[in-house]
Amino acid sequence: xxxxxxxxxxxxxxxxxxxxxxxxxxxxxxxxxxxxxxxxxxxxxxxxxxxxxxxxxxxxxxxxxxxxxxxxxxxxxxxx
Numbered sequence: 001x002x003x004x005x006x007x008x009x010x011x012x013x014x015x016x017x018x019x020x021x022x023x024x025x026x027x028x029x030x031x032x033x034x035x036x037x038x039x040x041x042x043x044x045x046x047x048x049x050x051x052x053x054x055x056x057x058x059x060x061x062x063x064x065x066x067x068x069x070x071x072x073x074x075x076x077x078x079x080x
Contacts, residue, residue: 012049019052028057037064039071 019025031038044055058065066074 015048015050015052019057024052024054024057028054028061028063031058031063032061037066037071039066039068041067 027038030036038054038058040054042054044059045051045053046056055065
């Protein structure tokens with residue numbers, strides 16, 4: 001990493017495996033590869049060691065993550 005130090009959360013091996021075995025990991029992967037913003041009601045839990053939350057995984061990969069209310073306020077939704 002070119003001598004740069006990363007600030008990554010320490011999680012249990014089980015938490016990492018659990019995250020990779022559910023759709024959450026696919027959501028984050030798709031958003032990463034397509035440069036998308038993830039919209040979820042899930043909230044960050046950086047101090048949790050036994051569960052990886054979507055916002056934390058997204059942040060680690062530089063993917064924007066917002067809640068649905070913020071998406072609506074930002075005007076990024078069109079109905080009708």
